[in-house]
Amino acid sequence: MNRIRVAIQKSGRLSDKSLALLQSCGLRFARSKDKLYWYGKDFPIDLLLVRDDDIPRLLLDGVCELGIVGENIAEEVMRDSNGGEGLDQLRKLSFGGCRLSLAVPEGALIRSAADLDGRRIATSYPALTKSILSERGINAETVKFTGSVEIAPGLGTADAISDLVSTGTTLRANHLVELEVLFESTAALYAQSGGLSEEKQIMLDRLLARLDGVLLAAESKYVMLHAPRNAVEEITRLLPGAENPSLMNLEGDPEKVALHAVCREAVFWEHLEALKGVGASAILVLPVEKMLG
Ligand code: PRT
Numbered sequence: 289m290n291r292i293r294v295a296i297q298k299s300g301r302l303s304d305k306s307l308a309l310l311q312s313c314g315l316r317f318a319r320s321k322d323k324l325y326w327y328g329k330d331f332p333i334d335l336l337l338v339r340d341d342d343i344p345r346l347l348l349d350g351v352c353e354l355g356i357v358g359e360n361i362a363e364e365v366m367r368d369s370n371g372g373e374g375l376d377q378l379r380k381l382s383f384g385g386c387r388l389s390l391a392v393p394e395g396a397l398i399r400s401a402a403d404l405d406g407r408r409i410a411t412s413y414p415a416l417t418k419s420i421l422s423e424r425g426i427n428a429e430t431v432k433f434t435g436s437v438e439i440a441p442g443l444g445t446a447d448a449i450s451d452l453v454s455t456g457t458t459l460r461a462n463h464l465v466e467l468e469v470l471f472e473s474t475a476a477l478y479a480q481s482g483g484l485s486e487e488k489q490i491m492l493d494r495l496l497a498r499l500d501g502v503l504l505a506a507e508s509k510y511v512m513l514h515a516p517r518n519a520v521e522e523i524t525r526l527l528p529g530a531e532n533p534s535l536m537n538l539e540g541d542p543e544k545v546a547l548h549a550v551c552r553e554a555v556f557w558e559h560l561e562a563l564k565g566v567g568a569s570a571i572l573v574l575p576v577e578k579m580l581g
């Protein structure tokens with residue numbers, strides 16, 4: 289069957305953004321009644337909605353060609369059962385950011401990762417935790433928890449935890465202090481290593497070209513402003529990541545031009561203030577929806 293299946297998280301932190309990203313690449317889906325399998329309408333690309341933990345396995349088993357999942361989970365599965373291999377990261381995405389950190393109870397005598405040698409660490413990511421620590425010569429025992437890892441030290445089951453952190457609120461609420469970051473993670477698009485059939489590869493390349501356009505557009509801004517003719521060079525230099533701008537005459541004002549440019553980097557207030565400082569006026573910054581090079 290020449291269709292591509294993409295596994296995404298059914299409900300959780302990555303669900304909405306994974307779906308929105310695929311939709312922004314022009315994919316539309318007919319939702320099935322059980323809501324687990326969504327059929328691609330215009331493109332031969334279908335969705336499978338599953339628990340995030342199942343996504344790497346679905347790729348490794350060839351059930352799905354693509355999957356969007358946290359690097360934390362992809363790395364855990366690869367290091368646990370595949371010698372650290374088996375999946376190719378095609379694109380790193382800008383959402384789902386978090387870190388896998390070691391944490392210990394407030395007031396504990398453990399001050400660094402090295403102090404955990406020979407101790408017990410509770411975690412949902414035993415393979416990832418163990419392999420990162422052993423790369424540093426630290427041999428700790430891991431105790432696998434599938435949820436609520438933060439309660440383990442209080443129960444006396446472990447000396448420390450290795451868990452995902454974003455704001456740190458959960459750690460603080462459980463009187464734990466972050467000791468060290470082991471692994472930084474975001475969501476990413478993965479495929480099984482080893483390649484696809486020629487036809488599927490053509491579809492994938494087309495999807496990736498659109499995805500790159502969406503990812504690039506997300507960082508880009510379209511800037512329009514009025515500039516004194518003699519300040520055009522200086523203004524172009526101040527625009528972050530801009531290529532050659534377009535210049536247009538301003539009716540009734542021979543001293544000034546309208547300048548339009550695409551900035552491929554974030555445009556901050558500081559940039560606008562600097563532009564104003566060299567004579568720019570009527571500055572407009574617009575989002576870019578799609579981009580194709
Ligand atoms: O049901 P399913 O298995 O699909 O979902 P899940 O409950 O296992 O996963 P979900 O939706 O919670 O997380 C999916 C992915 O989001 C993770 O695999 C990470 O890649 C990413 N992510 C980003 C996070 C966090 N941020 C995060 N903060 N995953 C979990 N957390 C936990 C954290 O461990 C803590 O317990 O959220 C809690 C709040 O964090 P703080 O630091 O803000 O308090």
Ligand code: ZN
Pocket residue numbers: 339340341
């Ligand atoms: Zn999960």
